Amino acid sequence: MRTKISIRGARMHNLKNISLDLPRDKFIVFTGLSGSGKSSLAFDTLYAEGQRRYVESLSTYARQFLGQMDKPEVDSLEGLSPAVSIEQRTTNRNPRSTVGTSTEIYDYLRLLYARLGTSHCPRCGSKIAAQSVQEMTSAVMNYPAGSKVVLLAPVIEAQKGEHLGVLNRLRQTGFVRVRVDGALYSLDQEIKLAKTKKHSIAAVVDRLIIKDTIKRRLSASITTALELSDGLLLINFPDSGAEILLSERAACLQCGISLPDLSPQLFSFNNPKGACSECGGLGIRQFFDPELIVPNPALSLVRGGVGPWKDIAADSYAGELVRALAEHYNFKLTTPFGKLPAKVQEAIINGTGSEVISFTYRRRRRLISSARPYPGLLKQLERRYKETSSMSVRQSLEQYLNIRPCPACKGARLNPGALAVTFNNYNIFELTEMSIERLQAWMAEIEIRGQNEKIAAPIIKEIRERLNFLTGVGLGYISLARAASSLSGGEFQRIRLASQIGASLMGVLYILDEPSIGLHQRDNQRLIKTLIRLRDQGNTVIVVEHDADTILAADHVLDIGPGAGVHGGEIIYNGPTSGLFAKEDSLTGGYLSGRLIIPLPESRRRPGRGKRITIKEARANNLKNITAHFPLGLMTCVTGVSGSGKSTLVMETLYKGAVNILNGARQAAGEGRISGLRHIDKIINIDQSPIGRTPRSNPATYTGVLSPIRELLARLPEARARGYKAGRFSFNIKGGRCEACQGDGLLKIAMHFLPDVYVTCESCRGSRYNPETLDILYRGKSIADILTMNVEEALEFFKNIPPIKNRLQTLYDVGLTYISLGQSSTTLSGGEAQRIKLARELSKRGTGSTLYILDEPTTGLHPADIQHLLNVLHRLTDAGNTVVVIEHNLDVIKTADQIIDLGPEGGDEGGEIIAGGTPEEVAAEARSYTGRFLKQIL
Incomplete structure (x- = not known):
């Protein structure tokens, strides 16, 4: 039996023809700087080859339904097991998928209710039996x-x-x-x-x-x-x-209501037998929201105060109708909507009732007269949305749609008959609404006797085990009813991890991407125990990770470096964890051993007198009517265990509330009163969403550095002689781009029963531009050559061109030296996208009065990269801006000026401010989990 995985000549992306052996059935950590090549080896080589070999073993018929993976650039790979990849992507966007359905716990609950549930009349509540x-x-x-x-x-x-x-x-x-x-x-x-x-x-x-x-x-x-x-x-x-x-079957004699037989299908919101008839099992209903229809009541009808009437022609149906309404109710079209009489506002939105509105409008050169009651914008939009077959019309109307719980089932997704069945006095929705920790405790206390015990025992055993797995990976604060699409990448990854443990497979190669993301230090040990348990089942577990606790718990460590991009892709260390400390040329070993540290600031900024943003009576989700202060001109870290309410306080309450006040927006913000925004001129949320949704978007276009590059090329003598403008060097418009591939650089070949294949365009050979455009050279480089440069190379190349150099310098400062200027945005990680957004903010001329909000910016970062990030955040703060960061990383927390620590636990037991002040003050608070860990490093 093989005891190792042998890799020879791995050359994917920046890997430099590396060869190595990894032990099988061990817990292995891949570490190194961001962009050093960890994911290239773990996912693009090991997983890709394991998956490719599995797919190739299937019949041609079966392969047409599976994605086909290219053979990675590697000479040989031996000892490879079937591979399972668990990445940080919330791939399930199906609105019907929940935590309960993803983990199969809901399937067992449905079976439990079908076998041991007690039916009640949905109307009078009396017990019902067949x-x-x-x-x-x-x-x-x-x-x-x-x-x-x-x-x-x-x-x-x-x-x-x-x-x-x-x-x-x-x-x-x-x-x-x-x-x-x-x-x-x-x-x-x-x-x-x-x-x-x-x-x-x-x-x-x-x-x-x-x-x-x-x-x-x-x-x-x-x-x-x-x-x-x-x-x-x-x-x-x-x-x-x-x-x-x-x-x-079952019926209530008093109410004359008959219920169907109890079956698992009755409790499924994905089955017509159980789904709510109003919402079809989604638990939500879309509706046209008056607040979105009138986004800014300070504007008049002629200035766009009513969204759907913003761009109407004066002689159109809508234009004449607006004029007729103004005449009928005697108001001026220049009056702000918010100052119109309540009756007029009601007529515009909900209709005129029995009052007839007469007007004439033009259609296809004909004058048409209309004299009838006006139904109102809400009904007009509903009818148009329902009847139109045009996607563009639907998309334009969707901006006025909002979501609310279904009024029939109140968000429970099930019909009244299913919700009227109880087990131990709870219906199935009430159980799924509990936090997993609370449900786990409830399940542990269940006592069933007699004949029912034989029926219930195997079902309850499976439920308890799966709940244990979820709490083991630090997800005790979420509920089974939570939509899978609302989970963060880290949460979704840990749910998949829990499911894999429950599957009890042996001989599998598991590859995970930073499972500790989003976890407080307190929960790290539970996650590590889960990974060790997966290894002990007879599997090889490879984790791409920067977390020190995870690295120290591993059996084997592979450190890739020494730098990022072209400076990475080499093996710095490959062996038992204990040997990494002595490795002098390993950055990871230096931080683990204490030779390298992220230093504490020499002094902390102090809050100015009275200058702060205050949120009072914050009680969205699990927040317990708290008051929080964010001092202006400081960097504040919001900390706490997972599920304690950090995102609710910062993203839902502070960010959305401030955007509503500063920008006149109408986002559904968390409940709470915000004051102190008079010193803030704008608010920017630097999140980890992609910088673009298409492969055409890249760092050069997003940061704006491509514009001065195109202008530079257009000023060259040869370009001026040919009459080329800056637009000639864009691959998004006709003129300079290759028309064979329309600037993509690739052509899609349909393979019918096999997956589509993408091949390099023969006309431009992947450059995206036509030959005439590529003739224009600056210092021997064409626009295509420039876009293949990484940030470090481009910074040296354009060091004498300030407009270009300054923008590239910001990308360099945030640690993105290794990404290429033309790299597709779809290939960037969430952390890389976030840092590109930071770089763009740095390149702007600041006002010193901006509020920056970041949610876990250290995702995917090595300690050396975190130092770069901190330099940028403190640079923004030194310029007078206010920075608010949600973070678990202690290196970031210890350098903050102020901390707001939420807790004490997650879910229902969280939502309180446990500690606040400087890191030293929080470290002195005995109730604070964050304080306990801070105390060890301050």
Whole structure:
């Protein structure tokens, strides 16, 4: 049996023909500077080859449904196991996917409720059980003697059609009468039903008068009715007109409500049996929001105060309608919307009711007169959105749409029948709303006795194990009902990790990308134990990681470097973790051993008197009505365990609330009152979202450095002689780009039953430009040559051109020396995208009154890269700006001017400010988990 993975001649991206052996069935960490080549070896070589070999072993038919991976640039790879990649990408954007469905815990809960749930009437709440023929007979016999009773078998319930086949079958079976839509008919007569309308049909099985001698006949008639109507019986009392619906399955006698049999499908919001009929199981409804329709009430109708009327022509239907409304209600079109009378605002948004609005408008050179009540913008937009088949129209209308919980199910996704079933006094939605830690505790206390214990034991065992796995990876604060699309990349990765542990596979190569992202130091040890458990199941676990605790816990470390990009791709150290400390040329070893450190600031900035942003009564999500202060001109770190409320306070309350106040926006901000923004002129959220959604976007276009480069080339004598302008050097427009590939550099070849293949364009050979454009050279380099340069090379090349050099310098300062200017934005990590955004902000002329917000900017960063990041953040702060950072990394936290520490725990047990002040003051707070770890390094 092989004991090692042998890699020979790996050359993917910046890897320099490296050869190495890695031990199998061990916990291995790949570390090194950002851009050094860790992911190139882990994902683009090991995982890609493992996946490629698996796919190639399948039939041609099966391969058409799987993505085909190119063979990585490596001479040989031996000892490779089937590979599973767990990356930091929230790949599941399906609105129907939740944490419960992703982990399969919800499937076991559905089974538990189907087997041991107790049905209740959705209307009155009384317990419901299925009724036998004997119970139904007794129920009818309990009515007073002499009561008239008609037994009906419902065969059609609210279905469109003529239903001739149903009526003919009833005649052939021997039935004489039938009730259609509440009216009695003889089956001897011809019954014509409208094909386009819904109808209800019930066969009259028997007509009786209650007395002791009818019991046998009643029982036989009930049996006939149940067989005919699939278990339903409708009892009609002609004297009073009352009716009762009984069911062989389950029904409430008092309310006449019948419930379906308990089955796992009933509790699935992805199945019509269980899904809410209003929202289809999504739990949310889209609606046109008046606040989005009127984004800025300070503007008048003619200045765009009402969004859908912003660009209307004066003689169009909408233009004439607006004028007619103004005349009818006697208001000026120049009056701000917010100052119009309430009646006028109501008429514009919700309609004029019975009041008729008369006007004439032009359509296709014809004048058309209209005199009718105006339905209002909301109804007009709803009708247009529903009826249009144009994608562009739908997209233009979607800017006015908002989302709210479904009014029918209140966000529970299930129909009333499913929500009326309980287990130990909770319905299934109430369980999924609990935090995983609380659900875990609830499941541990369940006691089931008797026959039900045998049914429940294996189901509850599976649920408990999966809940344990989730808490083990630090996700105890989230709930099973949480949408998968709302998870961060780190959270989604840890859910997949928990699922893999539950799968109990052996002999697998697991490759993970920074699983510690988003985790507080307190939760790190639990994650490490989970990784070790995965190894102990007989697997090889490779983790790309910078976290010191994870590196120290590993069996084996591979350090790649020494630098990033062209300066990386070499093996600095490959061996047991203990040997890394003594490696003098290893940056990682230097930081782990203490030879290298990120120093504490010589002095901390102090808050100015009264100059601060204050949030009062913050109580969105789990925040407990807190008051938080963010001093102006300082760098403030918001810390706390996962799920403690950091993102709710900073992103939902501070950022969105401040944007609403400063920019007049109407984002759905978290509840809380914000003051102190008078000293802030703009607010910028530097997040990790991509800098562009297409491969055409790149660092050069995003930072704006491409513009002065194109202008420089256009000023060259040869370009001027040919009449070339700066636009000639753009690959996005006709003129200078290669038209064969339209500036992509690649051509897509459809392979029919095989995956599409992308090949280099033969006309431009991947350069994106036509030959005439490439003839223009600056110091021997064409525009295509310049875009292939990395930042470090370009900075040296353009060192004498200040407009270009200054922008490149900012990319250099944030540690992105290794990325190429023309690198597609889709290949950049979240951390790289965030630093490019930082670089763009640095290149702008600052006002010194900007509020910068960053959410975990150290994602994907080596300690040496974190030093670059801190230099930039403190540079922004020294310029008078205010920086607010959500962070778990202690090196960032210890250099902050102020800290706001939330907790004490995650989820329902969080949302309080545990400590605040300087790092030294927080370190002295015994209740603060962050303070305990800070105390060790200050």
